[in-house]
Amino acid sequence: MLSKRRLSILGIVAILSGCATLPDGSANLDRSSAPVEIAAAPFFPQQQFQCGPAALATILVHSGASTSASDLGPQVYIPGRQGSLQPELLAATRAADRIPYVIDTSVSAIYAELAANRPVLVLQNLGISQLPRWHYAVVVGVDPNHDKVYLRSGTDRRREMKLKTFLRTWQRGDFWAFVALQPGELPTQPELTRFAEAVAAVEASGHDQAARSSWQAAARRWPEHPVVLFGLANNELSAKNYQQAEFHYRRILATRPDNLLAANNLALALAYQARHAEALQQINRVLANAAADDPLRPEYLQTRQEIRDMPKKPSHDEEPAEAS
Amino acid sequence: MTMKLWKQIVLTISSVAILSLGFTQVSVAGVIDTQQLIDAENRSAAIDRIEATLLRDDVAAQLIEFGVDPDEVLARVQHMTTAELLSLDGQISEQTAGASALGIIGAVFLILLILELVGVTDVFKSI
Numbered sequence: 001m002l003s004k005r006r007l008s009i010l011g012i013v014a015i016l017s018g019c020a021t022l023p024d025g026s027a028n029l030d031r032s033s034a035p036v037e038i039a040a041a042p043f044f045p046q047q048q049f050q051c052g053p054a055a056l057a058t059i060l061v062h063s064g065a066s067t068s069a070s071d072l073g074p075q076v077y078i079p080g081r082q083g084s085l086q087p088e089l090l091a092a093t094r095a096a097d098r099i100p101y102v103i104d105t106s107v108s109a110i111y112a113e114l115a116a117n118r119p120v121l122v123l124q125n126l127g128i129s130q131l132p133r134w135h136y137a138v139v140v141g142v143d144p145n146h147d148k149v150y151l152r153s154g155t156d157r158r159r160e161m162k163l164k165t166f167l168r169t170w171q172r173g174d175f176w177a178f179v180a181l182q183p184g185e186l187p188t189q190p191e192l193t194r195f196a197e198a199v200a201a202v203e204a205s206g207h208d209q210a211a212r213s214s215w216q217a218a219a220r221r222w223p224e225h226p227v228v229l230f231g232l233a234n235n236e237l238s239a240k241n242y243q244q245a246e247f248h249y250r251r252i253l254a255t256r257p258d259n260l261l262a263a264n265n266l267a268l269a270l271a272y273q274a275r276h277a278e279a280l281q282q283i284n285r286v287l288a289n290a291a292a293d294d295p296l297r298p299e300y301l302q303t304r305q306e307i308r309d310m311p312k313k314p315s316h317d318e319e320p321a322e323a324s
Numbered sequence: 325m326t327m328k329l330w331k332q333i334v335l336t337i338s339s340v341a342i343l344s345l346g347f348t349q350v351s352v353a354g355v356i357d358t359q360q361l362i363d364a365e366n367r368s369a370a371i372d373r374i375e376a377t378l379l380r381d382d383v384a385a386q387l388i389e390f391g392v393d394p395d396e397v398l399a400r401v402q403h404m405t406t407a408e409l410l411s412l413d414g415q416i417s418e419q420t421a422g423a424s425a426l427g428i429i430g431a432v433f434l435i436l437l438i439l440e441l442v443g444v445t446d447v448f449k450s451i
Contacts, residue, residue, distance in 0.1 A: 193362060200358040227365060231358045238355075261356045261364060268354055293403075296356065296364070303354035 029108045029144055036114045037141030037150055038062070044069035047156045052076050052084025055121050055136040056092060058152050059180045062119055067094040083134060086123065086176065094205045098180040099214055101187045101198050105175030107149075107163065111142045112188040118179045121154070125172035134173070140164075160177055184213030186221055197225045203235065226252045230262060237269055245269040259285050261296065264303050269305045280308045358401035367406045370413035374401055377416055377435070397439060412439070 017233045046054035046069070053072040060067050066199045075092045076084040093100035103109045103120065120139045127133030137159070139145030147163035161169075170177070181187060187195065195218060203211035215231045222228050233248035250267035252259055263286045271279035283304045290297050352403045375398060377383060404412065416435055 118343070193366065197359065197362055200362065204357065204359065227358075227362060230361045234355065234358050261361050264356055295361070299354065299356060308352045 029106070029111060029142075031144050033111065033144045035141065035143035035145065036111060037143075038114060038117060039121050039140075039154060041140045042117045042139065043152050043157045045157075047073075049082040050077050050084075051136045051154060052089060054154075055138050055152070056084075056089050058119050058138045059119050060093065060096050061100060063098055063180045063182055063254050065098060065180075086138065088205075089121070089136070090178065090201075091205070092201050092209060093178075093180050096180070097207055097210050098182065099185070099198050099202050099210065100178050101181050101190075101195065102176070102178045103104075103187065104189060104191075105177075107142060107167065109189060110139050110177060111144070114139065116141060116188045118181075120177050120179055122151075122170055123173035123176040124169040126164075126169055129172055130174070139177075181214070183207075183210035184217045186217050190221065191218055192218075192222055192225065192227065196231060199231060203231075208235060208238060212239070224251065224255065224260070226256055226259060232264075233262070233265065233269075237265065237272075240272070242269050242272045246273070250292055258289065260294070260300070261292055264296075267303055267307060271310055274312070276307070276310065276312050280304070283307055363406055367409055370406075370409045371401065373413055374398075374409070374416065381430055383435070387436070388435060390432070390441075392436065 020174055028123055042058055044057045044061075050069065050073055053069040053076055056072050056076060057067060057069040060072075075095065078084065078088075090100040103113060104321040110122075117213075122137055122139055124135045125132045126135050126138060136152070137151045137153035139149060139151055140158075142148070142163075143150075145182045149161045149166040151159045151161060151166075179187060181198075182302055195214075199211050199218065201215050202214070206264040211231075212235050214250040215228065215235055218225075218228045229248045229252045231243045233245045233252070236242075236248065237245035241254070246266060246269040249269060252262040253266065257261070263282060267279045267282035267286065270282060283300065286300050287304065290300055294300075378387065378394045378397055378401075387394050387397070401409070401412070
C-alpha cells in the first residue's frame with residue numbers, strides 16, 4: 001500500500017510529466033510504400049466474447065501450427081471475465097511451439113512484419129479509457145497511400161479501418177502487438193534482449209527444440225554476443241551435449257572473463273564430463289571472484305556442493321542407467 | 325560391523341540418493357538459466373545508466389544542493405533489487421525525457437522524487 005504522502009508525490013510526478021507525450025504510433029510509416037496484405041491469412045469468426053482464441057488461431061495457423069479457435073478456447077478464454085489475458089495469449093503461443101515476439105509500438109513495425117508474411121495480433125480498446133471495451137484482432141493489411149488498415153476482427157473477415165481510427169484504438173491498448181515466430185525465425189526488426197527473453201521463455205516452458213533453432217538463428221544475427229552464446233550453451237547443456245556447452249561457455253569467457261554466470265555453468269559442464277578436478281577448480285575461482293553480497297552467490301555455492309557430491313567414477317553420463 | 329562397512333553402507337545410500345536426484349534433475353540443479361543472465365545484464369546496464377545520470381556534473385551539483393550525496397545514493401542503488409532498479413531506471417529516463425522544458429533543476433527534482441518513492445532517499449519526509 002502506498003502511503004498518502006507517497007500518493008501525493010506520485011501525483012506531482014504525474015503532473016510534472018504531463019508534457020511527456022505518448023509515442024506517435026504512425027511515426028516512420030512511409031506514406032509512399034506499397035500496400036501490403038496477407039490475403040491468405042485464415043479467418044476464425046469469433047464466438048460470443050471469444051476474440052482472444054479467434055485472433056490467436058489466425059496467427060498460429062498462418063504460421064503453420066495445427067490448431068483452431070475452438071482448440072485454443074480452453075487455453076486462453078476465461079468465461080468469468082469474458083475475455084483473455086495477454087500473458088495467456090503469449091503462453092498459448094509457446095504451447096503451440098511458436099515464439100511470441102512483442103513488436104515495436106508503431107505502424108511501421110506492423111507493416112514490416114506483414115511484409116514478412118506474418119500477421120500481427122493487436123490489442124485494441126474500442127471503447128474509451130474510462131469505459132474500456134477490450135478487443136483482440138489481427139492486422140493482415142496496411143495501405144499507407146490510402147491510410148487504411150485491414151483486420152481479421154470479430155465476425156468480420158476483412159474489416160477496413162481508417163489508419164487514424166485504428167491508431168486511436170491501438171493506442172488505448174498501449175500499442176500492444178505481437179507476432180508468432182516459427183522456431184529459427186527472426187522478427188524483421190529484432191531487438192536482442194527482447195528476442196532472447198522470448199526464446200528463454202519458450203525454453204523454460206519445455207520447448208527445447210524450438211528454442212534451439214531460435215538460438216542458432218540469433219547466433220547468426222549476433223555472432224559472439226554473450227547472451228546468445230549463453231542461451232546456446234544452456235540449450236546444449238540441457239540436451240546433454242556437454243562438450244558443445246563447454247565450447248560456448250568458453251567463447252563467452254574468452255571476451256568476458258569476469259562473467260561468473262558463464263563460469264558457473266562451465267564448471268557444471270565440466271563436472272558432467274566427469275572432469276571433477278577441473279570443475280572444482282573452476283567453481284572455486286567463481287566463488288573467489290564473487291562479491292560477498294552477490295545475489296547469485298547461493299547458486300555458486302550450490303554448484304560447488306553439487307560437484308563435490310558427484311561420484312568421481314563412473315562418469316556422470318553412465319549414472320542414470322545404474323539408477324534405474 | 326566394522327566402521328569401514330558402515331561407511332560403505334552410508335556412501336552407497338547417499339550415492340543412490342544423489343543418483344536418483346541426478347536422474348530427474350541432471351541439468352537443472354546449480355545451472356544458471358538464460359533468463360537469469362539476461363536479468364543480470366539488464367541490471368548492470370540499468371546501474372550504468374543511473375550512475376551516468378547521477379554523476380553528471382550538473383545533476384550531481386544539484387543533488388548536493390538538495391543535501392543528497394550522489395555517492396551515497398549510488399551505494400544504495402547497488403542494493404536495490406533488480407525490479408526496483410529497472411523501475412527506477414525506466415522512470416528516470418521517462419521523466420527526464422519529458423522534463424527537458426523544466427531544465428536541469430526540474431529534472432533533478434523529479435529524480436529526487438523518484439528516488440524517494442523507491443525508498444533510496446528521504447529528502448521529502450516533510451511533504
